[in-house]
Amino acid sequence: MTADLGPAQARERFRAGLSTPTSGWCAGWTQANLIAVPREYAWDVLLFAQRNPKPCPVLDVLEPGEVGGALLDGDIRADLPGYRVYRGGELVDQPSDVEKYWRDDLVAFLIGCSFTFENALLTAGVPVRHLAQGTNVPMYRTTRRCRTAGRLSGPLVVSMRPVPAGLVDTAVSVTTRYPAVHGAPVHVGWGGRDGGSELGITDLDAPDYGDPVPMTDGEVPVFWACGVTPQAAVLESRLPLAITHEPGQMLITDARDGDYLI
Amino acid sequence: MTADLGPAQARERFRAGLSTPTSGWCAGWTQANLIAVPREYAWDVLLFAQRNPKPCPVLDVLEPGEVGGALLDGDIRADLPGYRVYRGGELVDQPSDVEKYWRDDLVAFLIGCSFTFENALLTAGVPVRHLAQGTNVPMYRTTRRCRTAGRLSGPLVVSMRPVPAGLVDTAVSVTTRYPAVHGAPVHVGWGGRDGGSELGITDLDAPDYGDPVPMTDGEVPVFWACGVTPQAAVLESRLPLAITHEPGQMLITDARDGDYLI
Known part of the structure; x- marks a missing residue:
């Protein structure tokens, strides 16, 4: 059962190429939306998230050069089942990993998921x-x-x-x-x-x-x-580059759902 | 009774020069910490707040050139009872308004207050x-x-x-x-x-x-x-310029306490 997998096991399957919605996977482990933009747009995204906390609750930010972090003992460029690449307000690719698109100046935001x-x-x-x-x-x-x-x-x-x-x-x-x-x-x-x-x-x-x-x-x-909200914003605002998850195909993090319970 | 004043009335007194702690003022109206930094440090401050949400809950951000906003029908440079000015890790002034220190590239963060x-x-x-x-x-x-x-x-x-x-x-x-x-x-x-x-x-x-x-x-x-936490950080991190409230002498906003109740 995919519900019984741990996050590292799930990410390994996605890294190996499995493409699937992640709803129901890894019960009890927190899933997250991804949006990565060039550093010069990072302020806009973080401020957008701060001003729209219901759709854009920021769980963590990976600074330029980081591809893992506290929520992810792995590689953000390959550990999701699917990605979207947006350029200048167009969806240009839906690859299963984004290593060829990644740049050292990208800042990656991990956004909470329902x-x-x-x-x-x-x-x-x-x-x-x-x-x-x-x-x-x-x-x-x-x-x-x-x-x-x-x-x-x-x-x-x-x-x-x-x-x-x-x-x-x-x-x-x-x-x-x-x-x-x-x-x-x-x-x-x-x-x-x-x-x-x-x-x-x-x-x-x-x-x-x-x-x-x-x-x-x-x-x-x-x-x-929904955490797809920033994708709609980078599309409408024609950012030169944004890399996101494929909607519904989330990052499965190393954090527990209970960490976000009040 | 200062508890019965509205926020605009209180801010008018502070603009006129009154210097006082604001605890107990304007019952039911939300008070806020202020920290303003040059735009080139705004990313650091916003990310610091995002990573330390208990001491630094961001209520609003005024972008460069703004001195009022949704939480403040007034002027952030004069409407608080007291300010602090930090330069390069030193407290250099504690004035009652900061118009002479203000610059068009300053970004002002309003942070929640207990x-x-x-x-x-x-x-x-x-x-x-x-x-x-x-x-x-x-x-x-x-x-x-x-x-x-x-x-x-x-x-x-x-x-x-x-x-x-x-x-x-x-x-x-x-x-x-x-x-x-x-x-x-x-x-x-x-x-x-x-x-x-x-x-x-x-x-x-x-x-x-x-x-x-x-x-x-x-x-x-x-x-x-406590929302004085970012002041301690700009001091320790020797930012070239930061303008803040005098601890305990807060901005009284136009938001209701109940807006922040879960």
Whole structure:
């Protein structure tokens, strides 16, 4: 079972070339989003994260020249299942490692991921549809804008999990206790197809990243801020270079989920 | 009563020249530490804050050229009761405004302050000695080191409040809910005079900043991380220029304490 693997074992498989969403992998170990930018844009990204802490909770920063650190006894350039490379506002590659793209002046940000609280949701009796399905979580660009920072601006990106109406309060209270990995939802519910939700999402079946999940009667879509938000910002802001994880294919760190529980 | 003033009224008095500790002022309004550094050091400071979130919770950042912002409908250069100016690791001035020192390339960080949760402590029945005395809170440089960031390193600075032994649990649980303004204590209790506390403090009656407070039998010293920590770091790291608040003489912001309650 991939849930029973340790982070080093999982990273070894990804380094060997396995490409897969990591939701449900390494139960109890914290997963993280990656965004690496040239040093001259690092201030903008860190300030963007500080001003938008719900989508961009910074877990650690690897300074220029570092490819490992306190959260990662490994190599950030190869230990994720998949990557994206953005140049000047275009997605130019989706490789399984990024050694050929890496530069010594890149600063890598590790950003909290909502997969961290999915184990706590299950423990509290809240089902997690994409885990049950074995697919990636659905993610959506919204019409809600992040606070701008320097040269970086962009929309809030959210992940969505359908929750039975009677368990929405449980889902909110459980995730509130994980503020470092997106915390409480940013929106609950759905205004219907006449114009979509308050977040400007018009079709739940067509996520911008990840896979759609079926919803059944009596379920409510619950939206959490998502660590893909900085990817949307580097795209919109046309940064000359950014290297990120493939959405849903996270870095599995050496930190425990409990480290981020309040 | 200064507790009943609004933030704009308080800032007007300070702009007019009043110099005073702000503990107990403007009940319900959030107070903040100030540290402004040249843009070329801003990355180091922001990364230092990110790596040391207990002492350095960033509430907002004013970019070069900004002297007001979302938390402050005013002028950061004059609206505090007192300032400190550091040059190359020396304290060179303690003026009541800093317009003559200000430069267009300065980046100002507003950092959370434990005064924010003192009202909540009082409401929960925990006495706050320096408030009762009408003095400044005692603050101490410790032997505990912060995580280094770029060119910035330094010791953890703490504030201390004596708490009746039977109320220590209350003080911890109340302040835990304010993580953006230092949150739970970093240390409770005192190992005695043979070597001082675990924090390396040898004499509670000789704080490094602020005023000493009397302790009575049955009280326990409780230590919280303090937003003076970046001042100790710019001093030790000999930054060419840093402008800060005078410890205990805070910026009173337009944000509500409740905004930082979890």
